[in-house]
Amino acid sequence: DGGITQSPKYLFRKEGQNVTLSCEQNLNHDAMYWYRQDPGQGLRLIYYSQIVNDFQKGDIAEGYSVSREKKESFPLTVTSAQKNPTAFYLCASSRGFNYGYTFGSGTRLTVV
Amino acid sequence: AQSVTQLDSQVPVFEEAPVELRCNYSSSVSVYLFWYVQYPNQGLQLLLKYLSGSTLVESINGFEAEFNKSQTSFHLRKPSVHISDTAEYFCAVRPYSGGSNYKLTFGKGTLLTVNP
Numbered sequence: 749d750g751g752i753t754q755s756p757k758y759l760f761r762k763e764g765q766n767v768t769l770s771c772e773q774n775l776n777h778d779a780m781y782w783y784r785q786d787p788g789q790g791l792r793l794i795y796y797s798q799i800v801n802d803f804q805k806g807d808i809a810e811g812y813s814v815s816r817e818k819k820e821s822f823p824l825t826v827t828s829a830q831k832n833p834t835a836f837y838l839c840a841s842s843r844g845f846n847y848g849y850t851f852g853s854g855t856r857l858t859v860v
Numbered sequence: 861a862q863s864v865t866q867l868d869s870q871v872p873v874f875e876e877a878p879v880e881l882r883c884n885y886s887s888s889v890s891v892y893l894f895w896y897v898q899y900p901n902q903g904l905q906l907l908l909k910y911l912s913g914s915t916l917v918e919s920i921n922g923f924e925a926e927f928n929k930s931q932t933s934f935h936l937r938k939p940s941v942h943i944s945d946t947a948e949y950f951c952a953v954r955p956y957s958g959g960s961n962y963k964l965t966f967g968k969g970t971l972l973t974v975n976p
Contacts, residue, residue: 752903754903781963788869788968789968790950790966790967790968790969791904791950791966793963796963838903838904840903840904848894848896848906848909848952848964849896849904849906849964850906851896851903851904851905852903853902853903854901854902854903856901
C-alpha cells in the first residue's frame with residue numbers, strides 16, 4: 749500500500765545535538781511538507797518542497813534545515829540553533845490542487 | 861494570505877448527542893476547504909473536503925460540512941456521535957490560485973471528547 753513513513757516514532761536527543769527526522773513516501777507525490785505541532789497551537793509549517801531539488805521556508809524555519817534530493821524523500825534536520833525543539837513533527841505530501849495532504853504518523857522529538 | 865479560526869478549542873458531548881465544530885476562514889481569493897481528524901499520537905487523516913459544486917459534503921462515517929460563502933464558514937456536524945469519534949479536528953483552507961502553491965493553512969484544532 750502507498751503511504752508516508754516517518755521514522756523513528758519517538759526520538760530522544762541531548763541539548764546541543766543536531767538530529768535528522770526521516771520522511772519517505774511512495775505515492776509519487778510532487779509536493780512534501782514538514783509541520784510542527786505543539787499543544788494548543790495547531791500545525792505550523794516549517795519547510796515545504798514542490799519539486800525535487802527545490803524547497804521553501806515556511807512560517808517557522810529558523811533552526812531547521814531540509815533537503816529534497818529524491819522525489820520520495822524529504823528529511824528534516826533539527827539543529828542546535830532551534831531554541832525549543834521538543835515537539836511532535838508531521839510530514840505530509842500532496843498530489844495536486846484538488847487533493848488534500850496525506851500525512852505520516854509523526855515523530856515525537858524530546859530534547860533533554 | 862489566508863487564516864482559519866476554529867471557534868472552540870474543546871467540545872465535550874455525550875454519546876449519541878449531535879455536535880457542531882465551527883470553522884471560519886478569511887481569504888481574499890477563493891479557497892478549497894478541508895476537515896482533518898487526528899487520533900492521539902497519530903498523523904492527520906482527511907475527513908472531507910469542499911472543492912466545488914454542492915455546498916454540503918459528507919464523509920463515510922456520518923460527518924458532514926456545509927460551505928457558506930457569505931459567512932465564510934465551513935462548520936462540521938454529526939447528528940449522533942460515538943465514543944470512537946473522540947479526536948482532534950482541524951479545519952484547513954488552500955487558495956484556488958490556479959498556480960502550483962499547494963500549501964494548506966490550518967486552524968488550531970478542536971478537541972472533541974465524547975463521554976458515555
